[in-house]
Amino acid sequence: MITAVAWRNIWRSPLRSGIIIAAISVGMSAGMFTTTFTKGWMNQRLEVGVETEASHIRIQQPAFGENYDLKEYIPNSNLLTKEIAKTKNVNGVSPRLVIQSMIASAETGTGVKIIGIDPDKEKTVTNLYTKLSEGKYFEGVKRNPILIGAKLAKKLKVKMHSKVVITVQDASGNITGGAFRICGIYDITSGIYEGLNVFVRSSDLARLAGLKKNVSHEILVHLVNPEELDRETLLLKASYKNLKVENWKESMPELGYINEIGNLYTYIFVIIILLALGFGIVNTMMMVILERVKELGMLMAIGMSKARIFNMLMLETVMLTFTGGFTGILIGLGATYATMEKGIDLSNYAQGFEELGYSPHVYPVVEVKTLIVIVILVIITGIVASIYPARKALQYNPAEALRTE
Amino acid sequence: MNIIEITHLHKTYNESEVKVHAVNGVNLNFEAGEFAAIVGPSGSGKTTLLNLLGGLDSPNDGKILIDKTDLSELKSSDLIKFRMKNIGFVFQSYNLIPVLTAQENVEFIMHLQNRSKQEREERSMELLRAVGLDGRENSRPNKLSGGQQQRVAVARALASKPKFVLADEPTANLDSKSTEQLLSIMEELNRKENITFIFSTHDQRVVNKARRVITLEDGKVISDERKR
Ligand SMILES: Nc1ncnc2c1ncn2[C@@H]1O[C@H](COP(=O)(O)OP(=O)(O)O)[C@@H](O)[C@H]1O
Ligand SMILES: [Mg+2]
Numbered sequence: 001m002i003t004a005v006a007w008r009n010i011w012r013s014p015l016r017s018g019i020i021i022a023a024i025s026v027g028m029s030a031g032m033f034t035t036t037f038t039k040g041w042m043n044q045r046l047e048v049g050v051e052t053e054a055s056h057i058r059i060q061q062p063a064f065g066e067n068y069d070l071k072e073y074i075p076n077s078n079l080l081t082k083e084i085a086k087t088k089n090v091n092g093v094s095p096r097l098v099i100q101s102m103i104a105s106a107e108t109g110t111g112v113k114i115i116g117i118d119p120d121k122e123k124t125v126t127n128l129y130t131k132l133s134e135g136k137y138f139e140g141v142k143r144n145p146i147l148i149g150a151k152l153a154k155k156l157k158v159k160m161h162s163k164v165v166i167t168v169q170d171a172s173g174n175i176t177g178g179a180f181r182i183c184g185i186y187d188i189t190s191g192i193y194e195g196l197n198v199f200v201r202s203s204d205l206a207r208l209a210g211l212k213k214n215v216s217h218e219i220l221v222h223l224v225n226p227e228e229l230d231r232e233t234l235l236l237k238a239s240y241k242n243l244k245v246e247n248w249k250e251s252m253p254e255l256g257y258i259n260e261i262g263n264l265y266t267y268i269f270v271i272i273i274l275l276a277l278g279f280g281i282v283n284t285m286m287m288v289i290l291e292r293v294k295e296l297g298m299l300m301a302i303g304m305s306k307a308r309i310f311n312m313l314m315l316e317t318v319m320l321t322f323t324g325g326f327t328g329i330l331i332g333l334g335a336t337y338a339t340m341e342k343g344i345d346l347s348n349y350a351q352g353f354e355e356l357g358y359s360p361h362v363y364p365v366v367e368v369k370t371l372i373v374i375v376i377l378v379i380i381t382g383i384v385a386s387i388y389p390a391r392k393a394l395q396y397n398p399a400e401a402l403r404t405e
Numbered sequence: 406m407n408i409i410e411i412t413h414l415h416k417t418y419n420e421s422e423v424k425v426h427a428v429n430g431v432n433l434n435f436e437a438g439e440f441a442a443i444v445g446p447s448g449s450g451k452t453t454l455l456n457l458l459g460g461l462d463s464p465n466d467g468k469i470l471i472d473k474t475d476l477s478e479l480k481s482s483d484l485i486k487f488r489m490k491n492i493g494f495v496f497q498s499y500n501l502i503p504v505l506t507a508q509e510n511v512e513f514i515m516h517l518q519n520r521s522k523q524e525r526e527e528r529s530m531e532l533l534r535a536v537g538l539d540g541r542e543n544s545r546p547n548k549l550s551g552g553q554q555q556r557v558a559v560a561r562a563l564a565s566k567p568k569f570v571l572a573d574e575p576t577a578n579l580d581s582k583s584t585e586q587l588l589s590i591m592e593e594l595n596r597k598e599n600i601t602f603i604f605s606t607h608d609q610r611v612v613n614k615a616r617r618v619i620t621l622e623d624g625k626v627i628s629d630e631r632k633r
Pocket of ligand 2: 451453573574
């Protein structure tokens with residue numbers, strides 16, 4: 001019955017309660033949608049960063065480092081590859097050659113990282129082969145096929161089947177060049193990466209650079225279960241003490257931070273919204289209580305305990321908050337589900353983001369964890385906002401309260 | 406056998422510059438089954454006396470014993486329970502819970518006492534019948550006339566089977582017909598069910614119905630007459 005009284009009390013002034021409930025739901029739907037939108041955006045960046053660019057774990061010679069020293073290769077890397085591939089929880093291993101070089105078209109030239117891969121093995125560690133906007137993944141060109149990024153293609157003013165020349169310094173220090181023909185163009189919305197990374201067959205690259213067949217500069221490892229990243233990294237580190245083993249969080253720390261900071265920002269955003277709403281709620285309830293002093297006096301007189309009066313008013317505030325809060329969350333989720341298939345195209349407003357690997361086409365996602373956090377935040381707001389007004393109501397003595405008009 | 410014994414009761418208000426001695430040395434006893442009116446001009450201390458008697462406010466001096474329980478010795482939480490069990494209240498401005506129906510208003514105290522649903526429903530209907538409101542049990546207060554609301558208030562006051570009912574100017578907001586109706590209902594409850602009513606008033610027609618008239622002036626009892 002007390003619950004019924006509290007609920008009906010909310011609707012004693014439908015306009016006032018309606019306004020505060022509407023305010024809460026607008027605030028919360030904005031908060032909710034911002035969260036799913038940001039989450040989607042961050043996830044897309046992470047997906048590209050990990051699944052297309054870096055894979056899970058990378059193994060190199062310690063001295064290979066930032067200079068991409070051609071001679072700092074892993075010898076007998078085929079053996080190593082096979083060995084790691086047998087490990088439980090590893091679903092792909094791919095050895096790569098990585099050489100800093102120049103690429104030139106008929107028009108112009110630029111510095112790039114030329115990556116030599118075994119196309120089939122590479123498929124097991126990155127999803128680059130799914131990101132082709134034109135051409136085929138190492139098909140259709142017999143001799144020296146090359147895969148380049150859309151950004152680079154534009155910069156070099158080349159098209160499918162255009163010829164490009166790659167110049168490298170070979171193992172004996174001589175500058176040598178080789179002609180490659182474009183078999184495909186990949187597009188991953190990460191402008192910087194697209195502009196700097198080209199892919200060729202490792203056998204072609206080894207021949208050009210005068211490297212032995214059985215060597216590689218890095219080995220990429222892809223896990224069955226990404227949750228096991230830290231554990232598997234430690235295991236590999238222990239097994240290959242003289243090699244540098246790094247997972248993507250270590251090699252691209254900014255990607256992990258951005259995700260965490262993204263989460264933090266959305267929570268802060270939601271908390272600020274709730275804080276503002278909280279003051280509105282407290283204010284509304286203080287008005288409610290001032291209007292009902294006489295009624296509170298009557299309730300005390302006929303024998304309703306302070307604890308029960310406190311609970312009743314708290315319940316009223318909490319129900320008011322929850323009604324608005326959960327309506328808002330549902331609206332936010334509705335907006336998310338309405339846009340998650342087709343995504344939201346920001347390309348007219350946000351070209352700059354693309355350079356940093358943030359797609360201008362965002363697909364919001366609902367993450368259960370964040371949803372739970374937001375629901376908990378709403379619950380906390382309801383409870384916290386209800387305490388002060390309800391306490392205020394208890395300060396009256398029944399005789400005084402009954403005398404008020 | 407006295408159910409209420411008031412001795413040497415004093416209440417002063419110091420809120421304004423002048424000290425108001427609202428109840429000034431009152432000694433009174435009430436027996437079970439009384440139908441007593443407290444009369445006196447406005448400001449004579451009727452409300453203050455009833456509030457003290459109902460445990461809504463505490464005196465500066467003196468003692469109130471209700472069935473041997475000294476109100477001043479109860480903790481505030483026990484006092485609330487004591488009020489709920491022993492004292493029924495009727496107020497000048499009805500003071501029903503606006504969001505509850507007539508029947509729910511009557512049931513409310515029984516709900517606070519955790520009585521069963523069946524008991525609540527039966528007793529509330531019985532009381533509404535006694536005050537002549539069967540058929541209006543599902544109406545909310547704003548759909549009832551002042552007289553009807555005050556009758557719901559009387560039914561509510563009786564819901565917890567109190568030892569006595571305190572009514573502060575229960576008819577002050579009612580027209581003469583509703584006043585008459587309410588008083589005859591109260592009289593009947595008093596006669597048939599032996600319910601003790603103590604009410605304040607400054608309406609002579611109401612005074613005429615009382616079997617005992619206590620007159621206050623400046624917080625003092627200046628006369629205490631019993632009829633028949
Ligand atoms: N809360 C209060 N503060 C100060 N003075 C009060 C208060 N309540 C009542 N009084 C004063 O006490 C006296 C008695 O008031 P009251 O008991 O309300 O009389 P009645 O009900 O007979 O009109 C009056 O002079 C009134 O002004
Ligand atoms: Mg009065």
